[in-house]
Amino acid sequence: MESELSTETWTQIFSYLESRADLHSCLLVNRLWCRIMVKILWEHPFSYNMSNEKFKSILKTYLTCLNERSIERLEESGIKLIMFNNKKPMFAYNEFLRDLVIDSIRFDICIYNLINESKEEQKIKKINKKRRKFQEKSEDLKDIRKIQQKYSKEGDLILEELIKLICSKSNKIRSLSVSPCNMMDYMITLLKDENNYYFNNIKSFTINSTSKVYNSYEPIKVYELIFALSRVSKNITHIRVNNACQSYQSELGDSLEILLNSQTNLRSLDLEYLTEPVYYEPIISKSNIISTLSDISFKNINFGSISQKSMNSLIKLSQNLKILKVASCLNCSLLCDAMKQCSNLVEFTYETCQFGEDLDFLLTILKSSSSSLRYLDIFWIRDGSNDNESLLKRLKLINCISEHCTKLTYLKLRRLNSEDLFSIWYGCKQLEVLSFFCNEHSDWDDSLEDLGRLLPCTLKVLKIGHWIEMPFSAMALESFLKGCKESLKKLEIYSFKKLCKHSEYVSVLKNSGVYYELIS
Structure with missing residues (x-):
């Protein structure tokens, strides 16, 4: 019986499935x-967190997609992998690739393991022993270097053909x-080919600098790749720079300036783990490359020695900033x-x-964005202090949120x-979702009934978290729900201690008429 729904409709439906197990079930x-x-x-x-065995299985499938010319070149070099004897796959899997993550350590390990499988049994056991040692202690770089040195030529040839295969359909890739x-x-060589435009539809680009394994990699190559x-x-609409190595900071800054200046629709920039100004200054100090940005993210950045030039760039950026x-x-x-x-935040x-x-x-941002701010998430690690200074x-x-962030x-x-x-409820009368953790030292029982009656009529979802014990009684919870059940649609309670399904709290929730979830 033919399906009445189109392929596009089914694809849209299945896009809501997050579990790979569910997707595999539908496949059958x-x-x-x-x-x-x-x-x-x-x-x-290549984007999923998976074991080396599963990653190796994916590489095997990709290698079966190599054309006859690539296989012939490898075999002429003495590389006869087991999967070359298999039948051609039912699908050209490389044509489906949309998100490419190149983690050379993972690729190297798995490709060298594939080479090992094609060696004599005695050699396989010897290399597997080294591989197990590397897997048990990943920071021991000597083992991976020994494997790389032993099979460097074979591995490099396989990687080269693999990159060619991926790049042949790279115009479909959206994230790199x-x-x-x-x-x-190999990517640089292909990108420099003026007769072809590989990766010409990239929307998101991430550069991850560098692990200790590849500290010796030539900085000029980083420049050449980004320039190409x-x-x-x-x-490109989103660029992420993660953990810049000091030896690359000059080349990275110069090449990223060229890349950013070449973009016509750049909207988002993420700078992560650039702990010193020498890492991020070459990027954010270029005022002309961030004028179109509306979304910027800083993670593990030290602004202690920020220059006036970078400050001027940030002033210009903040005028159009939508997400920070x-x-x-x-x-x-x-x-x-x-x-x-x-x-405009x-x-x-x-x-x-x-x-x-x-x-x-914080206060500066909340006051300056008072007329535009709709989403606010402020997280601080619990330090257990209740001294007067912290409370103040x-x-x-x-008070600043209540007074200035009235459109949240x-x-x-x-x-x-x-x-x-x-x-908060007195000032923020347009709230639709509120999430917070209870301070266990506060007297919640005497306040919950009044809080229920004063709940903003727009609030539909309330998420309450606590650390150990419920900070309020079941009777107080019942009084709260009676006061707000006309407007509240969903209540989530997060707890580090799982609530018994027969507890009095659960009975109150069941009888309230409010949809609830207990999460631990």
């Missing part, structure tokens, strides 16, 4: 579903993530002048150990007192 239903599932499953084959490694050499990419990829994410950064308070221009996420150190930074700083933050629809905070909720 019929031929139509099989074709759709194969395409979905092979869009991101690379680490400085030998595989980049800037020639063919003109529509700051996580585990140092000396954020030095950015206050730039943040005064965030009048819609979404702000902030993570830190103790927000008090950056209170001025938290009170300033809560989503709010997520950490460790609130019942008094904090009164303040």
Whole structure:
């Protein structure tokens, strides 16, 4: 019986399935579903967290897709892999690739293991012993270097043909993530070919610098790859720079300037683990390369020695900024002048150990974006302190949110007192989702009934978290739900201690008429 739904409709339906096990199950239903599932499953084959064995299995499948010319070249060089004797696969799996992640360590290990499988049994056992030792202690770099040296020529030839296979359909790839490694050499050669435009439809690009294994990789190669990419990829919307090695900072900054300047639709920039100014200054100090950005993320950045040139760039950026994410950064308070221009900010996420150190930074952003901010997520690690200074700083933050962030629809905070909720609900009357952790030292029982009656009529989802024991009684919870059941649609309770399904809290929730979830 022919399906009444089109392939495009089924693909859209299946896109909501997140579990690979579910996708595999659908693959076995019929031929139509099989074709759709194969395409979905092979869009991101190198992106999943998987064991070396599973990764090796994917490489085997890819190698069976090599054309006769590539196989002949490998066999002429003495490389006769087992999978070359297999039948051609039912699908050209490389044509489905949309997200390419080049992690050369993973590729090297698995390819050298494939070579081992084609060697004599005695040699296989010897190499497997070294491989197991490497897997048990990944930081021991001597073993991988020995394997690389022993099979360097064979491995390099396989990698070269593999890159050719991937690049042959690279115009379908949308996301590219690379680490400085030998595989980049083959990519550079192909990208320099002026008769072809490989990777010309990339939307997201990530450069990951470098692990200790490849610290010796030539910095000029990083420059060459990014420079070559800037020639063919003109529509990148998101760029991520992760963990820049000091030996690459000059080449990385110069090449990224060229790449960013070549883009016509760049919207998002992520800078992560660039702990010193020498790593991020070459990127953010170029005011002309960030004028189109609307989304920027800083993670593990130290702004302690930020230059005036970079500050001027950030001031210009903040005027058009829609999304700002700051996580585990140092000396954020030095950015206050730039943040005064965030009048169009819609979404702000902030993570830190103790927000008090950056209170001025937070208050500046919340005040400057008061008319535009809709999404606010402020997370700080619980330090257990209730000293007067900490309480005063938290009170300033809560009061600022209540007074200035009146148009918020989503709010997520950490460790609130019942008094904090009164303040937030009084000021933020457009909230639709509120998520917070209870401060166990607050008296929740005396406040929940009033909080239920004062709940903003727009609030549909309430997420309450606690650490050990419920900070309020079941009777207080019942009073709260009676007051707000007309407007509240969903209640989620997060707990590090699982609630018994027969507890009095569960009975109250079942009888409330409010949809609820208990998450531990």
